[in-house]
Amino acid sequence: MSGTDTAAPTRRRRAQTVPTARAWADVAVLLGLTSLGIIGFAPSFGGAAFLVAGVGGMLIAAATAVTSTLWRLTALPTAAIALFAYLLAGPAFAVPALAFLGFLPTLQGLANVAIGSVYGWADIVTLGTPVGAPVYIGVVPYAASWIVTLVAVLLAVRWLPFRPRTSWRLALVALGPVALYLAAILLGTDEAFQAGVRGVVFAVILLVWLGWRAPAGGVAAGSTAALRSRKLAGTTVLVVVAVVAGGAAGALLAPDAEQRFVLRDEITPPFDPLDYPSPLAGFRYFSKQVTDDVLLEVDGIRPGDRLRMAVLDSYSGTLWNVAGADTSVDGSGSFALVGRSLPAPPLATTEPREPITVTVVGYDDVWVPGVGYPDDFQLLGETAERSDDLRYNAGTGSLVLTSGLAAGDAYQLDPAVQIAPALEDLDGVPVATVELPPVESVPDIVAATAQDLAADAVDPITQLESIRGALVRDGFFSRGRASDSVPSRAGHGADRMIELLERPQMVGDEEQYASAFALMARSLGYPARVVMGFAPDVPEGAESVAVTGDDVSAWVEVAFDGVGWVAFEPTPDETDIPQDQEPAPQSQPQPQVRQPPTADNPEDELLSPVELDELEDDEREVPFVVPGWVVTLALSILIPLALVLLPLLIVAGLKARRARRRRHQAEGHHRVAGAWEEVVDRYAELGFAVPERVTRPRAASHLVEQAADLPTAADAARLTGLATIADDAVFSGRLVAFDESDEVWRSALDIVSRTEEGLPRSRRILSRYRIRRAARAASSARRTPRRRSR
Structure with a gap:
């Protein structure tokens, strides 16, 4: 027991x-x-x-x-x-x-x-x-x-x-x-x-399991042979009915692909403005290429009103841009999905105004120009169907339409405009405490000039006015057009700021002066940001104004405690630029030298005739006759080889011509940009998915992620540095020497070659037959602001 x-x-x-x-x-x-x-x-x-x-x-x-x-x-x-x-x-x-x-x-x-x-x-x-x-x-x-x-x-x-x-x-x-x-x-x-097959199989398995494994009549499924037989028969009928009825219902009632409900069709990804080029980088596109083109027609705008397009508070030494999410969660780069009613700005003293209506004519971008801080926004006409694409940043008053504005679009907004205080009202008023992203790679001359100009001032407004007044008084205006008496180089990078402040005469347009003023204000510890938009000339009593590319402008806003963001105009008026008069060099007489007499060498004396021995008919050798089977064999081999190799040679020749044209551009920054375009084309030909209409760093990031599984992933990671070098060469405005561009080309081709070594042989062979000519970010940037590479 x-x-x-x-x-x-x-x-x-x-x-x-x-x-x-x-x-x-x-x-x-x-x-x-x-x-x-x-x-x-x-x-x-x-x-x-x-x-x-x-x-x-x-x-x-x-x-x-x-x-x-x-x-x-x-x-x-x-x-x-x-x-x-x-x-x-x-x-x-x-x-x-x-x-x-x-x-x-x-x-x-x-x-x-x-x-x-x-x-x-x-x-x-x-x-x-x-x-x-x-x-x-x-x-x-x-x-x-x-x-x-x-x-x-x-x-x-x-x-x-x-x-x-x-x-x-x-x-x-x-x-x-x-x-x-x-x-x-x-x-x-x-x-x-395989929706039908998977659905029927899933339903059959589930129903059979539920029916077979559950008890029937209080007796276990395998207790008696009779019960087991009845269950087996019932299961067979159930399977047949499920397959027939399920298959027929799936074929008749299954929705079309367009009617299927999936989450990716209902969820819109967050808008990231860093996927687009900095608007200020395209300033000269408006001022030089579409100068007289009508971009917008605005009803209800008042004299002195400016259309705000984008607010930029982050400086990298090359560009002013919005702050990324990794820098500031609630900064200028944070855009939220909104409805018709828009949230109030966190720092502003505004007054309401009558609604204005904007009709898009030649403007093409995601940034939505508007007056002040809109309280209410409504897309009109067919554009209203894209209301879900609207995003808003309350701190900057910036609106974006992720699907982009195009000709024929129209919208209406109720603006709330920042009250412009008098200068004497700002005496003794401290600047506001605002968290802004740090500015980087600022030249020392910017801070030194700001200290010199503001040395005699004691409070923020007098210091800022001293700097602004010096720029307006001592600077000269030029947009670099052919009609300008003195050329003005585009850009607002560190080298352009040095050139602006170190030359005997400051020459530039709103892009340079706004950038310089904002950097000087930031060097003094004041919260300043650059605003880009349009400042049209609005006559008194005008009901409608046409905004052209020549109306593009940029200004600076500084936050004052209890007041809001106060606008400053640091750009001088359009005046003639004085020229440095240098006397023309006098010609120096050269001594006369007797020249030696020319030698007379008739052509018939310089050439010696060559006589060919004539062979007798009986001394000539009988030519060798190729057998017919050899010709047939050769053609059977050569024709397939030609079909394989001729396209390869043609494509190789076109690629070589493409690379040669890019590598031997006249200007250095075009050669560096061509090196990047060559790398992107080569990667696409190797089978990588190259994203369209994104900045160079973002494209490099996509390519590096795709190459992460390769043995040569470390070499592909060098693409990020190459994209940075190309951006610096294109947007900094500095002169790029041939040796520097040649070194960039050698590095670019080495990256492609090393990445190619880590790919399967089949992908390398297929790439020899592909040629891609779609990487035209740089050229499209000169035509359309939305397609410029950063």
Whole structure:
């Protein structure tokens, strides 16, 4: 008896720890349903990497659930082991490119698994498909299958065996795979992956499992042969009906691709202004290329009103731009989705004005010009359909339409204009405490000049007025047109600021003077920002004004405590620029030198005739006759070779001509820009996806992410530096020597060559037959502000 009593608890304990055959069957069904859900991610990702991640997460979770059951672990240790296994195996399955030897975890791989678990869900519905970057995006199917499988298998092996097997309990266990199936649809695209087949198979497996594994009439499914036969017959009928009815219903009732509901069609990605070139970089486009073109027609504008287009408070030494999200969360680069009513500015003393209406004629950009800080904004006509594309920054009063304005668009806004205080009202008023991004790479002469000009002033307004007055008084205005008496170089980088302040005569336009004044104000610790827009000449009583490219302007705003952002105009009036008169050099007489007589050498004396020996007919050799089979064999080999090699030679010649034209441009910055264009074209020909209409650094970032899996990823990472060099050469305005541009070309070609070594042979061969001529960011930048490269 004692032996029997001892063995009984052991058998009961083993029954509680080792899954039964029925539990293993339940686990197999749940894994099958989960696998069908994982396959639904195919339209979002493409390839097979997502499948490896999804199946890996499913297997890790199932193994964890079974192991915790065998060890009889409670909830807390089970959760700890599951999380540890999730992180440990995550790099190998989800981000193998960041795993050591492809399967061992690394710190970078663990970090990406953690980031992808949190942010990957939002990214997958805002990125274009197939989603290949960022690298952590592969964590989404891994995490989804892991959490679904972990919960479902734990319930199947630790809850179902000890509860009455009712249909509702089985359905509760199956909720996880059903949720994963639906999530794959919602996170996918308009084109489903084998929707009919997957749906019918999923429904059949689920219905058969629910019907077969649940008890019938209070008797277990396998208790009698008769009951088993009835269930088998019922299951067969159910499968046939499900396949026929489900297939027919899917073919007849399935919505079109355009009518499918997926989250990526409902969620608009956040607007990032850094994806677009700095508006101030295109100042000369308006002032020189579209000078007389009508851009906007404005009704309701008053004399003295200015149309604000963009507010820029970040300076990199090359460009003024908006502050990125990594610098300031609530700064000038933060744009929120808004409705018709717009939030009030956080720092401004405004007065309401009558509504104005703007009709777009020749303007083409995402920035929406407006007066002051709009209280109410409404798109008119057909443009109203794009109201969801509107974004607003309350701190700067800047509006953007992510889909862009084009000819024929119209909008109406109710402006609230900053009250312009008199100078004497600002005496003794301190500047406001405003968090602005730091300015970088500012020349020392800027701060030194500001200190000299403001030395005799004591409070902010007098110091700022001293600087502004000196620029207006001592500077001269020129937009670098052919009609200007003195040329004025474009740009507002550090070298242009040095040139403006060090030359005996300051020469420039609003771009240079606004940049210099803002940098001087910032050097004194005052919150200053540059505003770009239009300042049309509005006659008294005019009902409508046409805004042209010649009306483009830039000014500076400084924040005063309790007042708001006060505008300053540091640009001098359009006056004649005095010329340095230098006497013309006098010609110096040269001594006469007797020249030697020319030698008469008739052509017939310089040439010696050559006589050819004539061969007798009988001395001539009979020419060799090629056999016909040799000709046939040669043609059978040469023709296929020609079909393969001739296109290769033609494409190679065109590529060489393309590179030669770019490398031998007349101006140095064009040669450097050509090197970048050559790299982008070469990468596209190698099969990389090159994003269109983005800045060079952003394009470089996309290419580096695509090359992250290559053995030569470190060489591809040099693209970021090349993009920075190209931007500096194009926008800084400095002279680029031939040696410098030649070195950039050598570096560019070396990057392409090294990246090419890490690619499969098939991609390298195919690239020899491709030629791309679409990388024209620099040239398009000279035509359209939206397409200029930064």
